[in-house]
Amino acid sequence: MSDATMKPRTGFSWRRIDMAAVAPFVALAVLLIAGIFVNENFLTVNNLVNVATRAAFTAIIGVGATFVISAGGLDLSVGSMTAFVASLMIMFLNTGIISDPLTMLFAGVAVALLLGAACGLGNGLIITVGRIEPFIATLGTMGVLRGLTTYLSQGGSITLQNEDIENLYHPVYFGDLLGIPVPIIFIALTAIVGAFVLYRTPYGRHVVAVGSSEDVARYSGIAVGRVRTITYMIQGLCVGIAVLLYVPRLSASNATTGLLWELQAITAVVVGGTALRGGVGRIWGTVCGALILEIVGNIMLLSNFISEYLIGAVQGAIIIVAMLVQRSLMRRT
Amino acid sequence: MSVSENGATPLLEGRHLSKSFGPVEVLSDVSVSLSAGEVHAIVGENGAGKSTLMKILAGHLQPTRGTIVLDGKEVAFSGPVDAERHGIVLVHQEILLAPHLTVAQNIFMGRELKLAGISVNDREMNRVAAEAVHALGADIPPTTVIARLSIAKRQLVQIARALHVPHRVAIFDEPTASLTPFETEAVLNVIRDLKARGKAVLYISHRLNEVAAISDRVTVLRDGKHITTRNTAELKPVEMARLMVGRDVSHLYPDRPPKPESAPILEVSGFDVPGFASNASFAVRAGEILGFAGLIGAGRTELMEGVVGLRPHRGEVRFKGEPVVFHSVRDSMRRGIVYLSEDRKGKGLLLTRDLPTNLTLAALSHFVRGPVLDRRKEEAALSHAIGEFDIRAGRHDMLAGQLSGGNQQKLLLAKMMLLEPEIIVIDEPTRGIDIGTKQQIYKFIAELAGRGKAIIVISSEMQELIGISHRILVMHHGRIVGEVSGEAMTEDEIVVYATGVKTAGTVAEMAGAT
Numbered sequence: 001m002s003d004a005t006m007k008p009r010t011g012f013s014w015r016r017i018d019m020a021a022v023a024p025f026v027a028l029a030v031l032l033i034a035g036i037f038v039n040e041n042f043l044t045v046n047n048l049v050n051v052a053t054r055a056a057f058t059a060i061i062g063v064g065a066t067f068v069i070s071a072g073g074l075d076l077s078v079g080s081m082t083a084f085v086a087s088l089m090i091m092f093l094n095t096g097i098i099s100d101p102l103t104m105l106f107a108g109v110a111v112a113l114l115l116g117a118a119c120g121l122g123n124g125l126i127i128t129v130g131r132i133e134p135f136i137a138t139l140g141t142m143g144v145l146r147g148l149t150t151y152l153s154q155g156g157s158i159t160l161q162n163e164d165i166e167n168l169y170h171p172v173y174f175g176d177l178l179g180i181p182v183p184i185i186f187i188a189l190t191a192i193v194g195a196f197v198l199y200r201t202p203y204g205r206h207v208v209a210v211g212s213s214e215d216v217a218r219y220s221g222i223a224v225g226r227v228r229t230i231t232y233m234i235q236g237l238c239v240g241i242a243v244l245l246y247v248p249r250l251s252a253s254n255a256t257t258g259l260l261w262e263l264q265a266i267t268a269v270v271v272g273g274t275a276l277r278g279g280v281g282r283i284w285g286t287v288c289g290a291l292i293l294e295i296v297g298n299i300m301l302l303s304n305f306i307s308e309y310l311i312g313a314v315q316g317a318i319i320i321v322a323m324l325v326q327r328s329l330m331r332r333t
Numbered sequence: 334m335s336v337s338e339n340g341a342t343p344l345l346e347g348r349h350l351s352k353s354f355g356p357v358e359v360l361s362d363v364s365v366s367l368s369a370g371e372v373h374a375i376v377g378e379n380g381a382g383k384s385t386l387m388k389i390l391a392g393h394l395q396p397t398r399g400t401i402v403l404d405g406k407e408v409a410f411s412g413p414v415d416a417e418r419h420g421i422v423l424v425h426q427e428i429l430l431a432p433h434l435t436v437a438q439n440i441f442m443g444r445e446l447k448l449a450g451i452s453v454n455d456r457e458m459n460r461v462a463a464e465a466v467h468a469l470g471a472d473i474p475p476t477t478v479i480a481r482l483s484i485a486k487r488q489l490v491q492i493a494r495a496l497h498v499p500h501r502v503a504i505f506d507e508p509t510a511s512l513t514p515f516e517t518e519a520v521l522n523v524i525r526d527l528k529a530r531g532k533a534v535l536y537i538s539h540r541l542n543e544v545a546a547i548s549d550r551v552t553v554l555r556d557g558k559h560i561t562t563r564n565t566a567e568l569k570p571v572e573m574a575r576l577m578v579g580r581d582v583s584h585l586y587p588d589r590p591p592k593p594e595s596a597p598i599l600e601v602s603g604f605d606v607p608g609f610a611s612n613a614s615f616a617v618r619a620g621e622i623l624g625f626a627g628l629i630g631a632g633r634t635e636l637m638e639g640v641v642g643l644r645p646h647r648g649e650v651r652f653k654g655e656p657v658v659f660h661s662v663r664d665s666m667r668r669g670i671v672y673l674s675e676d677r678k679g680k681g682l683l684l685t686r687d688l689p690t691n692l693t694l695a696a697l698s699h700f701v702r703g704p705v706l707d708r709r710k711e712e713a714a715l716s717h718a719i720g721e722f723d724i725r726a727g728r729h730d731m732l733a734g735q736l737s738g739g740n741q742q743k744l745l746l747a748k749m750m751l752l753e754p755e756i757i758v759i760d761e762p763t764r765g766i767d768i769g770t771k772q773q774i775y776k777f778i779a780e781l782a783g784r785g786k787a788i789i790v791i792s793s794e795m796q797e798l799i800g801i802s803h804r805i806l807v808m809h810h811g812r813i814v815g816e817v818s819g820e821a822m823t824e825d826e827i828v829v830y831a832t833g834v835k836t837a838g839t840v841a842e843m844a845g846a847t
Contacts, residue, residue, distance in 0.1 A: 200705050202697040209694055212683040219643065219672070219680045220695040220748075221663045279685055 019329040020273045020280075024288040027271070031295050039302035049181060051294045056183035057082075057242045059290035061261060062268035063194040064120075064238030066286045067231040068134075069269050070198070072211040072278030075123060075235050076138040078265055080145035082258030085115045086243045087149050087158045090253055094161050101164035108165075112247075113240040119145070120236020124229030142262070150255040157254035160247065169248040183245050187287060190241055195283040197234075204281075207231060211278025260312065267319040268293055273326065293318065342405055344369050344533045345390065345421065345502050350399035352385050360385045362399070363559045365535075365552055367502065372524060372534045374548035374565065376541065377577055378767035382557040383537045384426070387506050390535065391423035392416030420501035424508050428487045430479045430494075437462035437475035440494045465493040469523050483630040485516035492523060503527055504535040509543060512793070515628055515832050521547050539577075539768070541570035553577055578768055585768070586800035587776045590783035593620035596654070598787050599670070599756055601640055604648030609635030610811040613648070617787045619755065622778060624802030625791040626827045632811035633791045634675060637758050641665040641672045666695065671749040675760035675791070677738070681745045684734030688726055689715045691733045691744060696751035718747035723773060739770030746777060757781060758789040763797060775801050795824045809833045 035042035061078050068075045089112040098104040119141070126137045152158065160166050175182050198204035206227045209217045218224050246257070270276055271292055272285025293315055301308045343366035352360040360382040367373050377383050388394040390401065392410030400407050403419055410416040413423065430439045437459045446454040446461075462475035471489045479487060488508060496503065505524065509517040517540075524547055527534050538544055544551055544565065551568060553560040553576040560576050568576075597616035604613045610632040617623045625633045639646035642659030650657050652668055659665040662672070674680035682691050689711040693700045700710050715729055722743040726736060733741060742762065749757065762778065763771040778801055782788050792798050798805050804818030807830035815830035817823075829835040 202701055202706060205690065205694070205697060205706060208686070209683060209690075212685055213679070215676075215680045216683050216694075219662065219674055221661075221666045222694070223661075223663065279683075 020326060021282060021285065023325060023329055024272050024282075024285045024292065028288050028292055028295070031292060031299070035295065035299050035302075038299050042299065042302055047298070049184070051298050052187070052291065053181045053183045055290045055294040056187050056245055057261065058264045058268050058293060059187045059287045060190045060238050060242045060245070061235075061265040062272070062286040062290050063190050063283055064235035065265045065269045066194065066272070066274050066281050066283050067198065067207060067234045069266070069274050069276060070211045070278060070281030071207045071228050071231045072214065073127065073134040073228060073231060074138065074266070075120075075232060076135065076262045077119070077123060077142040077145055078235065078239050079258035079261035079263075080142045080149065081116065081119050081236065081239045082243055082246065082261060083149040083253055083255070084145040084152075085112055085119065085240055086246050086253040086257055087152050088112075088115055089243060089247055090158050090160050090251075091152065093165055096162060101162065101168055104162075105165050105168055109244055112243045113237060116236040116238070116240025116243065117233045118236065119239070120233040121229065123236070124232035127232070128225035128229050146255070149253070149257070153254055155255060157252045160251040166248075166251055169251075171248075173245050173248040186241065186245055187290075190238065191283050191287050194234075194238075198281050198283055203227070203230070208279060208281060211275075211281070213279075263319070264290075264293060264315060267315055267322070270319055270326065271322040275326070276323070289322075343367055343402075344404065345535075346402040347386065347390055347396075348400050348402060350386065350389055350396045350401075352382075352389060352394060353397045358397075358557060360389070360396075360557045363554065363557070364399075365559075365562070367533045367535055369501070369533050370528055370531045371550065372528050372536055372548045374536045374538065374544040374551040375554060376537075376539060376544055376551060376573055377554035378539065378769065381554040381577070383554055384506055385557075386554070387423060387504050387535065387537060390416075390502075391421055391504050393423070417498045417500070420499060421504065422495045422498050422500040422502070423504045424492050424495045424506065426507040428484070428491055430487060430491060432480040433478060435476050435478055436466065436473055436482075436490050439479055439490060440465060440475075440497055442494075461497075462493070465497055466490065469493055469496075470519055485512050485519070485629060488512060488516075489519065489523075492520070496527075500532065502533045502535065504537075506537050507539070509538065509540060512629065515828065517543065541573050544573065545570050555579055574768060585772050585775070586797075587779040589622070589801070589803065590620060590779055592803050593618045595619055597651075598653055600649075600651040600654075602649045602651075604636070604640065604646065604650070606632070606635045606639035606644050606646050606811075609644075610639065610808075613808075613813050615806055615813060617756065617789055619785050619787050620782050621804075622782045622788045622790060622802050624798035624805035625789065625808060626793075626795055626798050626805050627808035627831050629793060631808040631831065633808050634760055636808070636811075637672060637760065637789065637791060641670055641758065643672065666752055666754075669753065669755040670758070671695075671752055671754040671756070672758040673745055673749055673760060673762070675764060677741050677745055678734075682733040682741055682748075685732055687730045687732060688724075688736075688744065689729060692718055692748050693751065695748055699751065714751065718744070718750075722747045722777065737767075737770075738764075739766040739774075742766060742770070742774060743777075746774075754786065756787045756789070758791070760791045761793065762790060763792075763794065771797070795827050798827075799823070807831050809836070812836075 041047055065075060089108050092111045093104060093108045098107055123138055123141055126132055127134050172182055177185055198207060206222050209222060210224050210227050214224055268289035269286050271289030273282045274280055274285060296314060296318065297311050300306045300311055300314065346366045348364050350360060350363050351358060363382065363386060375383050375386060385394065389396050392413045392415050408419065431442065440462045441458045446458050448454045459475040466473050466475065466489065469489050469492060471486060473482065473486055479490065492508065508520050512520065521543065524534055524536065536548060548565045550562060551565045551573065552562040553573065555577060595618050598619045600616040602614040605611045613636055627633050635644060638644045640650060642662045642665050650659065657668060678684055692715050693711050700707050712729060718724060719726060724740050724743045724747065726740065733744060736744060762774050778788055778790065790798065790802060799822045804816060805822055805827065806813050807815045807827055809831055810833065814836040817826050
């Protein structure tokens with residue numbers, strides 16, 4: 001066979017577009033257009049930047065969830081983990097063991113990231129070494145971490161007390177860099193790194209292989225347990241990154257911090273086109289899903305037809321609709 | 334073709350049946366007839382349209398053109414239940430049973446007997462199920478959970494389930510595809526019994542010896558077209574094969590590479606895989622093709638999975654004379670031992686992923702530049718593999734699940750060859766593969782052995798083991814009970830070992846006695 005015939009066909013064809021991959025972006029575009037009709041203030045740079053900023057938590061945690069779900073797992077503990085890691089980070093900053101506020105803040109950042117990764121490692125080991133279903137294992141840690149947070153805060157809230165650190169830390173959520181709000185930069189960096197790892201590295205390939213078929217992965221010599229455990233560590237690390245944005249925002253945490261964030265993160269992942277049964281991961285779809293969730297909330301807030309108190313109900317409905325759409329668009333084999 | 338061989342009006346006829354899926358016509362203008370008390374075999378390669386024809390006759394598919402005639406009257410089945418109501422039952426090739434339910438629960442699934450119309454009548458169902466299974470010559474307690482049965486017994490339960498419906502026509506879609514000869518005989522006896530009771534049987538298989546043994550007439554399909562219908566007695570299996578493939582297949586097996594005399598590359602001794610194999614000892618040389626024969630459930634797969642580290646095991650393994658311990662399959666891969674699972678779809682390939690991803694999965698570390706996957710190199714490797722192993726793929730971004738069984742096997746072989754192994758274990762290398770591709774796979778195996786690879790082939794098809802192996806070990810109930818080589822490699826000799834009638838021990842005793 002000649003070289004020319006051996007090459008894969010790379011020509012563009014409408015029929016080969018994977019609808020499941022495109023759908024979330026189409027939905028986002030439709031929502032943006034719909035928003036214009038709801039309120040003339042919707043399609044302003046200011047409003048959209050605000051929406052994107054608020055989507056940061058869901059998007060960043062969602063990037064981690066994309067890894068977990070692509071590998072065929074599930075992590076329900078991310079909301080509780082956010083509360084727990086945020087509480088411990090604030091308590092650490094309050095100890096004042098380092099006098100220089102900037103150094104102290106960097107130490108706090110390290111604590112949050114390490115703690116997040118450690119919580120993820122715990123989840124991963126319970127699931128892989130303990131051989132417990134991810135749903136049950138993380139349901140358990142969700143309760144444990146939530147309970148520990150309530151205990152640490154004694155039912156109240158934990159507040160950042162060092163004003164120097166607070167002032168120093170404030171811009172990380174409220175500031176901007178070259179006119180772009182810092183949280184949006186956080187989203188972009190997390191997603192870029194996540195996409196690189198998932199799409200471009202052997203580890204990412206292993207994640208998708210494990211999610212497609214654990215048996216095939218095992219028979220191909222892939223260390224399935226290690227791959228899965230690391231996905232939970234990545235999820236924990238992403239929770240840590242989200243905490244870095246959460247703490248300067250309110251300078252406090254309490255027992256309701258991160259409540260139902262697992263629902264939002266998983267919804268963003270599913271809306272973004274990642275298959276809940278594993279094997280397909282779409283990082284940018286997840287980011288898009290997080291934006292969709294936030295825009296739906298924003299439209300509800302700006303419109304007069306639906307009460308904003310129904311946001312939770314609408315988000316819950318979105319995940320169900322997204323699953324139905326995903327199933328009908330899935331590339332059949 | 335309205336009158337069959339014996340002159341009687343046929344019971345069931347398909348007239349000029351065609352079936353298209355989208356633009357693809359998988360069956361075109363095929364006519365077939367079936368009389369009471371007749372076994373009519375349909376043979377053809379994979380993709381010849383056999384299963385489509387069966388599904389149309391059993392109401393699973395509607396023909397695009399053509400008609401079905403039952404008792405001389407035209408009928409149209411709305412679905413399989415409608416066909417069953419007309420007395421036509423289909424025994425599927427795959428096992429379609431609920432693994433966690435009992436034999437009786439499966440036989441009666443969807444048509445449970447009730448007490449007072451409310452609660453299920455387990456006692457009666459168990460009694461009837463026991464009778465039904467017994468009638469097939471099997472002795473399976475009706476309360477046994479399906480998951481605990483061997484594949485052969487599951488197939489019998491499935492047959493019992495199908496035949497439980499009052500029927501006049503029974504259609505068997507490759508019922509023996511995953512059975513060993515001994516188990517196959519049980520199924521063939523069921524069919525002989527049906528025939529004796531005046532039922533009409535349509536029998537699909539690509540095992541031509543079975544077809545020759547059991548059928549009265551045989552119809553050959555190729556590429557969805559009717560090639561011929563003849564009395565079986567007038568058609569030798571070799572001729573059938575030629576008609577199926579459309580060319581000469583007398584050279585199915587390649588020339589065996591010379592038998593090596595070197596020291597063994599892999600020695601296994603006193604090896605146990607708890608629950609499956611015990612005290613197994615064997616050795617294989619570089620350049621040798623070693624066959625493993627035995628009935629399904631004899632522990633061949635589990636033994637080899639234990640040897641390569643996929644299952645918990647005890648015992649000694651020496652690689653090139655040096656003792657080695659394989660904690661996981663990664664350890665054995667690193668030494669250059671690969672295992673190609675019999676379960677290509679479940680354990681071999683990621684069916685929902687594209688071809689390069691599948692090809693490089695086991696050897697991914699060879700395809701990186703720094704921390705990044707080198708996709709160009711993956712594409713190049715695929716192009717190379719497609720050329721080397723003649724993988725018929727329309728496009729590189731096809732999904733592995735879209736390949737035919739034979740091409741999947743070639744892709745799996747190519748995938749494992751990227752690890753540059755010295756020992757290749759292939760489990761059921763040609764299961765579900767058409768005869769043309771089989772020939773190619775045998776050629777690859779012989780070439781690899783010729784290049785100095787040690788090859789271990791596990792197969793339930795004794796003919797193929799005899800055709801390609803230098804010697805054959807036979808397993809029975811988790812033990813290696815015999816070894817045959819040279820002139821002694823015959824089906825009869827293997828069967829007596831595989832069924833436990835004879836073991837190497839008894840041979841020695843007999844030799845001592847004389």
